[in-house]
Amino acid sequence: MNVQREIQSYIVDNILFGEDGRLTEDTSFQRSGILDSTGFLGLITFAEEKFGIKIADDEVVPENFDTLRKVSAFVERKMNEVKATS
């Protein structure tokens, strides 16, 4: 499963309603306004459910969440953690 593509799909379908021109790997969600508070909540819930991970409060920071590239990298790291401990 391509994590980045899954996340991109989610955002394009549910936040941008198909309009994918605005989203690149490095577009800042906050600065572009693509994701607001509810949008981030939705993304976190999606990531937890889709990829079987648990995201802690203090992990919800711009370094982990502000671009498609960063979220994907973060999610992949978490998925590896789960694999390592199981």
Added chain:
Amino acid sequence: MCGIVGVCELQGGQNVSPHELQRMMAPARHRGPDEAGIYLDDGVGLGHLRLSIIDLQSGCQPIHNEEETLWIVYNGEVFNYVELRQELQEQGHRFYTTSDTEVILHLYEREGPRCVERMNGQFAFAIWDRVNRELFVARDRVGIRPVHYAIHEGRLLFASEIKSLFTLPGLRRELDPVSLDQIFTFWSVLPGRTAFRDIHELPPGHYLKVSRGIVDIKKYWEIPIYDRQEQLQEPAETIGERIAELLVDAIRIRLRADVPIGCYVSGGLDSSGVAALATRRLGVHWNTFGIRFEQEAFDEGTHQERMASFLGSTHRQLWATPQRIGEAFAQTLWHCETPLLRTAPVPLYLLAQVVRESGLKVVLTGEGADEVFGGYDIFKEAKVRQFWSRQPDSTTRTLLLGQLYGDIFHNQNAKRFFQSFFGQGLDRARDPLFSHALRWGNTSKTKTFFSNELKAAIGAADPYESLRRSLPERYSHLDTVGKAQYLETMIFLSHYLLSSQGDRVAMAHSIEIRLPFLDYRVIDLLARVPSKWKILGMDEKHILKKILRPVLPAEIVARRKQPYRAPVVNCLLAGTSGESARELLTDDAVRRAGLFDAGKVSKLLTKLRTVENPSEIDSMALAGILSSHIIHQQFVENFPARPHVSIRPDLVVDQRAGVKAAVSA
């Protein structure tokens, strides 16, 4: 209340036919089921539908002066009519009815257009002066009663409701792209506009005069703005007493009627206050009415019931279930005559039916208190953000937001992002629209669903520019809270709340609402009260609570403000309503209407089918898109060519030259 219609030739063309007037009146019958009247003169026609409230016996309209040279059709109640009538009688005017309508006519006779400045009430009326051949149409100060007009083929047409205007063949029926742009920003159009092209509303606080073929519109009142020096300097206790006495008087004169009156009680401070002051100070025993929701988040049942038992009132409740809301959405829209971004008007539509079924025609409500006394969260928010903008990095200052939105802040993730969300635009603290910029910016996200066609038609029109240009020069004298109140009163109150949640849905069931908090003396007095008494620290409506504390249960005064809302997605997309909605919003249908992007709408529907807690923006988008399509169908595509109802007038007055003497049916 009542409904009015009229046609006035501007270029000396053909006469108006009674049949034309009857056709205009037919779709507005709900505004006046009791009686109907028509007036005709050369080049002019007036129609009236009556909901009889004062002077049940002889108040049929149109009404005339002693010489039968002035004629009025009137939708409204002027609550100080008793005092005005006395004055006029002392000056020799003679009356043939006991109605307030006749008082207005004589007041106009004596003072001309300035008569409106003496009127304390809610009104939309037209007066025809046969001698000077002038038409005068006026609307109350804040827009409690509606009147719309259009100029078509050399004639001025006016009516309480747009559907009356649309009965005229040849009149174009089309949604206005710039209006849609405003609705999907401000939740309503800006003053003067309607959702439809070339159909205007007479703005609140304005009158219109037709003389020698020229239509002239003038402002006679505006939302008061007082400088700091003009504000009341007395201590809060004294101010509080003055306001209390005025409120009681505002309620007292609004109890004037020849029919029994009820009261809406939501369980909130404002309506509870109205009801309690009336009971305590004026001895009123109430029939009260309230809305109940199955979902806890929306329901105020405990407080309503507490108030009902406290008042000793006979209380009736309307359960606004998702199914009922879904089923009544289209019918509500027919009455509101505009796309809506919320479903909140629907339970009020249903509640008015309960009032009707209980045999009442009039209710008092608490509307207007939030605007006048500083009740909305958006006012507090504005204060906090203003404070925050001076030190954007201060964590202490952002904690204030936590105070405001404590409940939403359970979720830590939400809290962090909420802070960044509210932190946006702090650098624009000096923008006159600062207080509302967030709300409107948020709402504007729904415009992503606009079709390319619609976007092109809107072009470069900027809703914020239009708004800025219409603000009075003195607006800059207001402080942050004052500006927020001004914007809320001018736009939200006058163009959304009083209409879609007020007059239209109540009138749909022939119910008249009366609003003591919008007595112009109350508005004026409160405008002179310093902001600190309205929002003291974070305590909203501080001075109102002070006034009401002695007459209300402590728990009602202490309640956290709960804005009135109704659920959206589970009402519109579930069950049979959901099926109708999906039929209306198929790719084909959306493409044909041309207003929204079919692909995006389809994705929104998919998302809403699966997501557990739809976001506010998605809910607004759904309501906005669906209601736009329904309005398009009802008014543009399938507007009924022939009326379902035929009007048989109880009174016809025909003063046209060449027609024999006036006939009474």
